[in-house]
Amino acid sequence: MTKQDKISEAVVRRLPVYLRYLNELSASDILTVSSQELGARLNLNPAQIRKDLAYFGDFGRKGVGYNVSYLIEKIRQILKLDRPLYVALVGTGNLGRALSNYNTYLKDNMKIVSIFDADPSKVGMVINNLVVQPVEELAQTVKEKNIAIGIITVPAAAAQKVADRFVEAGVRGILNFAPTVLRTPEDVRIHQTDFTADLLSLAYYMNFDSEDTTKGTLEDESLVD
């Protein structure tokens, strides 16, 4: 396998987005796609797309575009989705339930195979065909099922303890949904999905200047420099 350590996080983050759309095209029996078409659909600059894909070799043919199925195969290889990748989830509240239903979206060999909860009253429940296990079984199940990735959907206060469990059990990647920053060893990759930060940072882009400030509830303008 070639090392691809130089590919930036931003590029790696866009590849699944390309992949999803390419899978849609493939399902519609569309055989080729241009960077212009990809860009228009994905709100991205076609030149950016060509640059992203050029990291991985010369896929496109000028005037013809990319071969959809070849590009799907290549991106799956690059993302290492060409082999099974098993995922465990801890925390079966509303968010955990929503995610455990995402197996349908994931395809590509990545699959949530086990779900856990610390609450004894949740243990034994069946959610999307998975039986909720007690969190004490996590380490053993991770080893038995060769689970590489952990998803954390527990409250913020409980999240670090779950991360520690995952690390001890030997997972190599964690996707954390709890609104808190977790500490993990350097060789365990952690991605943070932070709704509240996503939402709060939107506020910055709201252009209140153009608004009629006499309207409604915006009365504390005096606080602003």
Place this chain on the structure above:
Amino acid sequence: MTKQDKISEAVVRRLPVYLRYLNELSASDILTVSSQELGARLNLNPAQIRKDLAYFGDFGRKGVGYNVSYLIEKIRQILKLDRPLYVALVGTGNLGRALSNYNTYLKDNMKIVSIFDADPSKVGMVINNLVVQPVEELAQTVKEKNIAIGIITVPAAAAQKVADRFVEAGVRGILNFAPTVLRTPEDVRIHQTDFTADLLSLAYYMNFDSEDTTKGTLEDESLVD
């Protein structure tokens, strides 16, 4: 209000993370914090933090650190969280339910005030003190309640239609959770929260090279270049 158009998205995205931790410090009656302490807690480079905060003026005092309550006030002003900001959510599945419970995390004047669903059987249900309204009422409610931000937690196939409704109703920002790229006019800011891309991109960082490849299910190494 000063224009801060030059602040990068990455900085704007980190500010809510700073804010959340500063609020925690404030709740524990901690009055000052150094960039080193912030960095250690948030897995960020202290120099990066100083640089981020320097965009907005000279807050810190050498050897003393940042005044926590002053920094909270400043970040809230910068993010425009110093005034009420109302949010509507469409889609009351598991994910929508999980999010409608996030009002407790949001604080800072941002509040989910209305929730909608296209499914008549959901209309009238009460979720976290909010009554589910029919999606047909969206435009009127957005205007009446001065709602600025929309959250989309519907299936991918229905998401563009909901985005169009939000845009027509006059929201200025959208947070989309549906795994699809949405089209909106340039003056409507859209943030995409994409679980599946977060999860699939993790696969790239899994280091299979160091693994015993005779073990388990990794049999298609031959596919890799």
